[in-house]
Amino acid sequence: MRIGIGYDVHQLQPGRKLILGGVNIPHIKGLSGHSDADVLVHAVCDALLGAAALGDIGRHFPDTDQRYKDIDSLKLLDDVRRKIAGCGYKIANLDCTIIAEKPKVSSFIPQMCVHIAQVLELELNQVNIKATTTEKLGFTGREEGIAAQAIVLLLNSASD
Numbered sequence: 001m002r003i004g005i006g007y008d009v010h011q012l013q014p015g016r017k018l019i020l021g022g023v024n025i026p027h028i029k030g031l032s033g034h035s036d037a038d039v040l041v042h043a044v045c046d047a048l049l050g051a052a053a054l055g056d057i058g059r060h061f062p063d064t065d066q067r068y069k070d071i072d073s074l075k076l077l078d079d080v081r082r083k084i085a086g087c088g089y090k091i092a093n094l095d096c097t098i099i100a101e102k103p104k105v106s107s108f109i110p111q112m113c114v115h116i117a118q119v120l121e122l123e124l125n126q127v128n129i130k131a132t133t134t135e136k137l138g139f140t141g142r143e144e145g146i147a148a149q150a151i152v153l154l155l156n157s158a159s160d
Helices: 041-050 071-084 105-121
Strands: 002-013 018-020 024-025 089-099 128-132 145-156
Touching: 002 041, 024 105, 041 071, 041 089, 041 105, 041 145, 071 089, 071 105, 089 105, 105 128
Parallel strands: 089 128
Antiparallel strands: 002 145, 018 024, 089 145
């Protein structure tokens, strides 16, 4: 077994779409970044890469590479899934937390779970996503940005 933790943060800014877990969420601001800035998917990528000792998302998809400009982060996640499988691992389960004061995202979580499970070729009961606020404290509480955390358990696929 191997365990990985991922964490990502992006600043909120006007004029961008807000994409979380591959879902376009209506809001007056979106997340800034080189890609679509999907903090949830980025945290999942980092958790998977970390569990497999493959570095982090910046190593594989640098923001200096124009191929990743405005890319759908679910495409990055699919690439990470292939890397993990190529190392002989399969995903046992994934647990994630979105940290945001606004917008409220709970109604979008089922859709996010479906998107992530499909890309990772998992059953829905292997993916858990929850959301919380920081009770108006810190940069997320001031609605300056959104953060996400993810933890994953990988199993050696040869042990089946």
